[in-house]
Amino acid sequence: MNTMTINGRVEPLPDDPDALLIDVVRDQLGLTGTKLVCGGGVCGACTVLVDGVPVTSCLMPARAAVGKSVTTVEGIGAPELHPVQKAFMAHDALQCGFCTPGFIVEAAGFCDRWRAAKGTAVPSREEIGAALSGHLCRCGAYDAIYRAVADACAGRFDGDNFASPRIEARDKVTGAAKYTVDVRHDGQLEGVILRSRDAHARIAALDLAPARALSGVIAVSLLSDDRIVRYVGEPIAAVAARDRKTALAALAAIKLTSEPLPAVIGLDAARKDDAPVVFDRASRKKAGNVSEAAGGPAPWKQNVRGPTSVFARRAKRARNWVNEARQANNRLLVEGTFRTGTQQHACLEPHAAVARFDGAELTVHASSQWVVHLKEQIAKRFKLDPARVRVIADHIGGGFGSKAGIGAETIAAVELARAANAPVRVAYDRHEELSVAGYRPAAEVKVALLPSDRGELKALSVTAHADTGAAINSTIAGLARLMYPAEAKDLSDFDVISNLPPGAAFRGPGGPPMAFAVEQAVDEAALRLAVDPIALRKRWDPDPNRQRLYDWALSLDIWRNRTSVQTGRYRRGVGVATGYWFYLWQPKVKVEVAVKGGRIVASTATQDIGTGTRSVLAETVAREFDIEASEVEVRIGDSSLPEGPGSGGSRVTASVLPPTLTAIQKLKAAILDQATRKPAPGSNAPWRELIARSGDIAISETRGEDGKNTAPGIRSPLKDLGLLGVVFGWMMRRNSNIVIGAGVPSSVQVIEVEVDTWLGHVRVLNVHTGLAVGKIAAPQLAHSQACGAIIQGLGYALYEAREVDPLSGEVLTAGMEDYRIPGIADTPEIDVHFDEAGFDHVLGNSVGIGEVATVPTSPAVANAIFNAIGVRLAEIPIRPDRIVAALKGRTAA
Amino acid sequence: MSASSPTIAGSVPEFRAAGTDLSERRRSGVSRGPIVDLPVTSGTIGIDWAADGSARIGASTTISAIASDQRIRDAYPGIAGAAQGLATPQIRHLATLGGNLAQRSRCWYFRNPQIGCLKKGGSGCPARSGNHLYHAVFDLGPCVAPHPSTMAMALLAYDATIATDHRSRLSIPDLLGNGTNGAADNALEPGERIEAISFPAPLASERADYKRAISRTYAEWPLVEICARALVSGGIFQHVRIAAGGIAPVPLRLTACEAALEGKPANAEVIAQAAQLATSGAKPLPMTGYKLELLVGLVRDVMERIAK
DSSP, X not given: OOEEEETTEEEEOOOOTTOBHHHIIIIITOOTTSOOXXXXXXXXXXXXXXXXXXXXXXXXXXXXXXXXXXXXXHHHTSSSOOHXXXXXXXXXXXXXXXXXXXXXXXXXXXXXXXXXXXXXXXXXXXXXXXXXTTOOOSSOOHHHHHHHHHHXXXXXXXXXXXXXXXXXXXXXXHTOOOXXXXXXXXXXXXXXXXXXXXXXXXXXXXXXXXHHTSTTEEEEEEOOOXXXXXSTTOEEEEEEESSHHHHXXXXXXXXXXXXXXXXXXXXXXXXXXXXXXXXXXXXXXXXXXXXXXOOOOOOEETTEEEEEOTTOBSHHHHHHHHHHHHHTTOTTOEEEEEEEOOEEOOOSSOSEEEEEEETTEEEEEEOOXXXXXXXXXXXXXXXXXXXXXXXXXXXXXXXXXXXXXXOHHXXXXXXXXXXXXXXXXXXXXXXXXXXXXXXXXXXXXEEEEEEOTTSSEXXXXXXXXXXXXXXXXXXXXXXXXXXSOOSEEEEEEEEEEOSXXXXXXXSSTTHHHXXXXXXXXXXXXXXXXXXXXXXXXXXXXXXXXXXXXXXXXXXXXHHHTXXXXXXXXXXXEEEEEEEEOOOEEOTTOEEEEEEETTEEEXXXXXXXXXXXXXXXXXXXXXXXXXXXXXXXXXXXXXXXXXXXOOSOTTOHHHHHHHHHHHHHHHHHHHHHHHOSSOOOTTOSOHHHHHHHHOOOEEEEXXXXXXXXXXXXXXXXXXXXXXXXXXXXXXXXXHHHXXXXXXXXXXXXXXXXXXXXXXXXXXXXXXXXXXXXXXXXXXXXXXXXXXXXXXHHHHHXXXXXXXXXXXXXXXXXXXXXXXXXXXXXXXXXXXXXXXXXXXXXXXXXXXXXXXXGGGTTHHHHHHHHHHHHHXXXXXXXXXXXXXXXXXXXXXXXX | OGGGOOXXXXXSOEEESSOTTHHHHHHHTSOOSOEEEOOOOTTTSSEEEOTTSXXXXXXXXXXXXXXXOHHHHXXXXXXXXXXXXXXXXXXXXXOBHHHHHHOOOOOTTXXXXXXXXXXXXXXXXXXXXXXXXXXXXXXXXXXXXXXXXXXXXXXXXXXXXXXXXXXXXXXXXXXXXXXXXXXXXXXXOTTOOEEEEEOOOOOTTOEEEEEEEOSSSSSOOOSEEEEXXXXXXXXXXXXXXXXXXXXXXXXXXXXXXXXXXXXXXXXHHHHHHHHGGGGTTOBOOTTTTHHHHHHHHHHHHHHHHHHO
């Protein structure tokens, strides 16, 4: 029999010529630290060492490993952590952790070779970037990865004197952390989904019997009663079989006859008068939702839904002023049409669910951003008692908005588990993940910005058409209401529906495209008014948080030393942009802080998608009791715990910190009250002693209302909307369980780029981000969040765009080589400035970072490019084709 | 997609070297036939040097072995640069020179198992009428996908020859054809295997360089790529060879550019003028015109570095 040696053990290899090394490692040997992500050798998550050399196990035939020595991440950290693992932990060089094992394997190999050749010399950023160029991290942990690898090579982590700000970091750097895709019950089946191949069709006949007849196929279920499919990839049925290969064979055996209907693909085609209609009146409720909240009513004609203009103010007046200015050739009137690309979430852990019935009890492991909500959705859809449904998400390999609600993976897993009477796993492959798992819709945003003669902002008109696919409820233009007060604002949002997969909420939904358009228009206005762009924002934007950030930005050397448009091949420029997001919190959130068996335990049914929620809770409890975070047990990721918040809308910290703090105070009192012996006078750790001696006590507290904010200018953004705002706030609270709090989390970014005018390449040299998000609960994790948000924003600005076939509606960028997210070598130096004021009225004083930090990145890049080359790029991503076209005065394809 | 349902060859065996291309097509279902693993023998792996300074590289030699071989880097810097510039470190450790030459197209229509195309036995090119953002700007044949092999492009600049188990001394045009056969990625006969690649001895003190234009820093298929060689003798360009990839169904020599540089002073003005000729004969598709500017920019970039 053929064998290999893996982590020191000899193991057999299968004869199947199609077996790949990763299949053996993960499925046969259960070494789930090695992750399957792209399946194409692009992302590096599956990297293992073969005879000491890093290779992608997702592409390497198992046969090729015969007689070789293979080391997986489990072998790197045994018996003692490698210096690279310690450095990743200490520098917080990870977030969701799904890419981390691959990075660790590669970096450990690099570090060992480097140390052997060069001792403790420090590798340069360029050397590290090249060595790790075969790895992708969607959370954007690159900034810390640079530091971790450099320090490990320099010998700074040879000892054991280090600490990690992330309490689950050890599990993530050793591959021990279990994600949904790693869950494996006895007798577990593999489920796959039959999807529409047509962009628009009527299903004439569907015969599942041939699939059921195949050996190894246990269950075949319909996923929908709808006989119309409206996009390529729409789920139709699902199959559970003993393994994936059998399940795929069963899918191929299903006899599906469909009658194609006229289809329409994309923003421009769907707006034509004679375009085929995607949703007739009766089927409109089947449309998806691209926003984090429920939407209001809006006109809907053919494929265009809108305008939604509830945020407008004196819209007609704004339109009239803009028209007059245009007719008068007012040179201060800034007008432009901006286009943004479709951004995929591209979570490295795919959408996945494992469902298991134990009698009437249903347990679902799911890669979910909101276990409580998912539990409720499952109970409702399958008519189950919510008390008998449990959703578990220990670790989640990224979400970014795409895993906030029930999806086809969960529906199929539950349906099949019920039909098969066995546990079933459904995990999307990369093609599914990059086509039907949601995206930030592309948009066309028309802006007209009119300053008054005195240089004030007189009128702002923003009209946005969003390419939402089979979904609705985009708000882009409306977000322009809550900054830059003007005498009149005309703000209209339209959804343009077509036969493409539905969009979904994505990190600050609507914020980045609004900012990309409006922030470039403000930049242009500054040019025409001959005012410093930051100074103009300071004049037009009275928000007290951003006023402080403008002062910080004005003081930056990079800003003060910036020059005007350059000539020559390489041209550098500096740009600025502003962004905001809402301060949201979730009512009814409960946190239990307890002494159990002499240990402190904090529990709430929230989840950690890589943002650091576990650690924020542990740090908070540890700080209050003056103990170490590692002494605190945090229980999250389980819907059976006290109701916790969804990991969306940057709401987690602001929702869980206040009840945690209250519970701690009450628990302290209860511990003292029940203590039979007081701590020794002068004890260094009185609480440690008290906790160890205490009987079991549990305190559960609910998130209370914030205090009245008295600071000038700090108020709920809804107050600006008058009665409408009150109604809107009430609806948000009632329908979406979200409160929009007072004060506006804000970000101002200053970015320097270098444009290679010959090759159209944009290199981002450095990013300075000022963030006003209140008191920072966990500084290193907050820094990681800020950097990650910027790196995702740079991807949005420069590289990322879903491309589709205009005829068939197939997503063409359904692999990681064609859907291009930033790599480590694309990462600039990032300087993060936290301004901690402005949220003293908030219980806990902290609000979220994740969304606000990504909003201004793309316009800051575009403004920097304008500063460098004197041409305004009105469309993202700003790829080489668009740069060379802009320099030639052409319109790019 | 029922109208253009793809027919995927089900019985023709495919050779597998390291599998870095094939494994992905197996996973997606684009390749379904039998696999024949290529045996690695002493004749197909490693780098051998002849007395005249010429090299022979076995087809099973990995890309990283070529990129890191000091003698290759000294004698054929354009080959080493091309090897270092392609794919990712982990792929370069696995992938072989022969596999790189014989790999299949990276066209996103070809790679999609649901879409029919010429290379899957279909009758038309869906990219031509569809989304061809990354496709050819020299429209030479019915299929508009650019040839994926960076190494083939570099071999063209070096006048390298390929030995197979059927034939010897194939040129790159012999191996890959002229771009008019949209159904194939190469002109190998059924069952024919690449065994080794031979390089003429380098000219004394010749210079060479490789570069690709991409949107990110690393690990991206080239929008356009160039491998160029020249002697600079007394400030004059001689023996100029420029090959380009990413622009046509096969790698192309930029002969008009070469002629404009041959015997001319190796300075920026001459290069800038000559680079404009790189686009001679181009036939852009509606979405690929930008590649011409990148091509000109790359010629300037690479030739300026060679001139230094």
